[in-house]
Amino acid sequence: MTLRAAVQMDPMDGINIAGDSSFALMLKALERGHTLYHYDVRGLTWEAGRLTTPAHPVLEVKRVKGDHYRFGDPITLDLGRDVDVVLMRQDPPFDLGYLTGTWLLERIRDETLVVNDPVSVRNAPEKVFVLDFPQFMPPTMVTRDLNAVKDFHARHGALVIKPLHGNGGKAVFRIDEAGTNLGALVELFGQVWPEPFMVQQFLPSVSEGDKRIVLIDGEVAGAINRKAGEGEFRANLAVGGYAEAAALTPREEEICAALAPALRERGLIFVGIDVIGGEWLTEINVTSPTGIVAIDKFNNSDTVGMIWDAIERRVG
Numbered sequence: 001m002t003l004r005a006a007v008q009m010d011p012m013d014g015i016n017i018a019g020d021s022s023f024a025l026m027l028k029a030l031e032r033g034h035t036l037y038h039y040d041v042r043g044l045t046w047e048a049g050r051l052t053t054p055a056h057p058v059l060e061v062k063r064v065k066g067d068h069y070r071f072g073d074p075i076t077l078d079l080g081r082d083v084d085v086v087l088m089r090q091d092p093p094f095d096l097g098y099l100t101g102t103w104l105l106e107r108i109r110d111e112t113l114v115v116n117d118p119v120s121v122r123n124a125p126e127k128v129f130v131l132d133f134p135q136f137m138p139p140t141m142v143t144r145d146l147n148a149v150k151d152f153h154a155r156h157g158a159l160v161i162k163p164l165h166g167n168g169g170k171a172v173f174r175i176d177e178a179g180t181n182l183g184a185l186v187e188l189f190g191q192v193w194p195e196p197f198m199v200q201q202f203l204p205s206v207s208e209g210d211k212r213i214v215l216i217d218g219e220v221a222g223a224i225n226r227k228a229g230e231g232e233f234r235a236n237l238a239v240g241g242y243a244e245a246a247a248l249t250p251r252e253e254e255i256c257a258a259l260a261p262a263l264r265e266r267g268l269i270f271v272g273i274d275v276i277g278g279e280w281l282t283e284i285n286v287t288s289p290t291g292i293v294a295i296d297k298f299n300n301s302d303t304v305g306m307i308w309d310a311i312e313r314r315v316g
Contacts, residue, residue, distance in 0.1 A: 001312050005029055006037040006055060006079060008101070009089040017068045021290045021304075022089040026061045028304040037077055041090050041101040051079045051108050080111035084315050087115050089288050094125050094165035098287070113314050116286050117267030124266060126283045127164050127198050132262070136255050136281035141199040146186045149199055153179055158202035161185060164195050167287070169241075174202055205277025211246055212291040214303060215271045217310040218260035221303045222295035223248060245298040249278040259284070269310050 009015075009022045017023050029036050039055035046052075057072035079086055086105060092098060102118035109118070123129075130137065141152050142164065153159055153175065159182075162172040175182050189197045209225035225246035248256070252275050263271055272289035274282045292303040 001316060002033045002035070003029075003085055003312065003315060004035045004037075004083040005085045005087060006039060006053075006077060006083045007058075007087045007089055008039055008041050008105075009087075010091055011040070012038060012069045012071075015068075017063050017065060019290075019293045021292045022087070022288070023061065023068070024293050024296075024304045025087060025089070025307065026058060027063075028308055030058070030061060032308060034308075037075075037083065038071065039077065041097070044101065044104050046104055046107065049107075050081075051104055052076055053079060079105070080108040083112055085113045085115060085311055088118060088121065092165060092167040092287050094167075094287060113311065115269050115311060116271075120266035120268050121286050124268070124284070124286050125165055126167075126285045126287065127162070129284045129286065130281060133255070133258060133281060133284075136258070136279075137200075138203055138276075138280045138282070139201040142196045143199065144186075144190055144196045146183060149182065149186055150179070152199055153182060156201040160200045160202050161189065162198050162200075163189070163193055164198050165193075200282065203276045203280055205280070208277055209244070209246070210241075210282075211252065211275045211278070212295075213248065213252060213256060213273050213275060214289065214291055214295060215256060215259065215263060215273065216303070216306050217269050217313075218264040220248065220253075220256050221292075221306050222299050222301050223252075224291055224294045224298060243294045243298070251279040255281050269314070270307050 007022060007026060015023055026036060036058040037055040038058050039053045043053040044051060054074055055077040056074055058069065059072050060070040062068055077083065088105065099122060102122040105114050105118040139156050141148065143149060157177045159175040160172060161175060173185055175185065209227045211223055211225050213223040214221045223246045224243040226241045226243050228241050255275060259273065268286050270289055272285040272291050276282055295301060295303050
């Protein structure tokens with residue numbers, strides 16, 4: 001089966017070809033003979049019931065730094081009529097620009113498969129969707145209230161505070177048992193972001209790793225264990241963490257089994273969840289999940305191919 005696929009993502013010049021999941025998906029698409037287009041979410045235009053965008057046919061992608069892609073001449077693409085699937089792969093922030101993209105893509109759902117489903121992406125941001133599964137989470141609070149945070153700190157000790165709609169480990173802070181700088185940090189978050197932030201009990205078991213588990217159409221495809229680099233407590237690869245091979249614990253298998261029906265029901269085909277210490281679920285990543293290149297490297301698997309298999313089944 002050959003598909004016409006449009007990838008909504010950031011500019012190609014700035015991506016990390018060694019580990020970028022979107023780039024890996026594009027490589028596999030062309031390998032399978034799919035027709036591929038690249039476009040920027042900022043080019044979306046809706047008029048008279050049609051959603052269009054300037055786009056470039058993707059003629060070639062390869063893992064050659066500085067020469068990793070080749071585009072054809074720009075065209076105007078009707079995302080309802082001209083393609084079979086749209087991959088919504090631009091990086092967060094999950095802001096009004098991101099939300100507007102989901103509102104526009106929602107209007108072609110009856111014509112074109114959008115991965116992940118734009119309504120579900122909008123309604124299931126990583127650090128909010130996870131609240132549906134409190135039985136697997138560490139003690140957690142979502143707030144803007146300093147007094148509430150102080151009370152939480154008194155009850156749970158060392159904390160992690162992070163933006164509700166951040167990504168890649170950016171602006172994630174640890175507050176020690178003494179509460180050093182707690183008030184100043186809450187004040188800063190309140191000034192920088194209009195929405196509440198997330199507060200969680202610090203888990204010492206993060207030293208054992210922060211596992212990224214990828215689920216495809218609700219099924220476990222693989223996992224990597226991410227560990228923090230020198231002088232860091234954050235294990236995200238984007239902030240200097242490193243990856244190692246990993247298998248699932250019984251608790252992690254239980255978490256994945258509990259999540260699977262909700263992911264399938266919502267049309268969340270490609271999802272990455274984060275689990276600390278083999279038992280604590282902290283995020284369900286649905287906007288632009290990563291990790292598949294590292295998983296395939298360590299496990300000699302074809303997670304990228306499994307994603308396209310799932311897409312082809314949905315379209316077929």
